[in-house]
Amino acid sequence: MKRLLPAPWLSLGIFCSWLLLARSLHPAHLLLALLVAVVVPLLTAPLRPAPGPLRHWGTLLRLVLHVGRDVVRSALDVALGVLRGRRHPPRGAFVLVPLALRDTHGLAALAMITAVVPGTVWAELAPDHSALLLHVFDLDDEAAFIAQFRNDYERPLLEIFG
Incomplete structure (x- = not known):
């Protein structure tokens, strides 16, 4: 699952943003939003820094x-x-x-x-x-x-x- 969605919150944000910008829940927009939400985090994974150690x-x-x-x-x-x-x-x-x-x-x-x-x-x-x-x-x-x-x-x- 981590290989398909390396950043699930980013994917969710992209998916929702796409639908908000398109202002449509047409199946084509849903499919395109899903495609973009999966592909963009996969392509940008090498650009994201490793998560930091958050304590306290x-x-x-x-x-x-x-x-x-x-x-x-x-x-x-x-x-x-x-x-x-x-x-x-x-x-x-x-x-x-x-x-x-x-x-x-x-x-x-x-x-x-x-x-x-x-x-x-x-x-x-x-x-x-x-x-x-x-x-x-x-x-x-x-x-x-x-x-x-x-x-x-x-x-x-x-x-x-x-």
């Missing part, structure tokens, strides 16, 4: 909730920063954050977290994965930001991906 589900849940809270807070901070920009312009800056996280899955998760939190942009990762260059929309204290970033995001990811 409780930490993962706390991280997701923390990121959700940070997204809301940061969105409000950025909106206020834009609205008061003429009187008090934001102090944008690039920050070099040293990293202990080396796992590729953990780094990918960190990249996604950085992308969804307003006010931060992932600029560059050192070739040896030892440091991350971020742009921060409004920075008061660089050392405090680095400590908070590492404590809030990197530490839980280290625990989850080891």
Whole structure:
């Protein structure tokens, strides 16, 4: 079964997406959706990375909730920063954050977290994965930001991906 459907959730997603885009349950569309849902994961199997070691589900849940809270807070901070920009312009800056996280899955998760939190942009990762260059929309204290970033995001990811 694994040889025919190497990624069953991906196949299901492709199948459902095809039918939603076609807006039809005609037998021809069902057959074509099934064909595409089986063939595409088989062809793209070599491109998918091996699944990562996911440990500490409780930490993962706390991280997701923390990121959700940070997204809301940061969105409000950025909106206020834009609205008061003429009187008090934001102090944008690039920050070099040293990293202990080396796992590729953990780094990918960190990249996604950085992308969804307003006010931060992932600029560059050192070739040896030892440091991350971020742009921060409004920075008061660089050392405090680095400590908070590492404590809030990197530490839980280290625990989850080891």
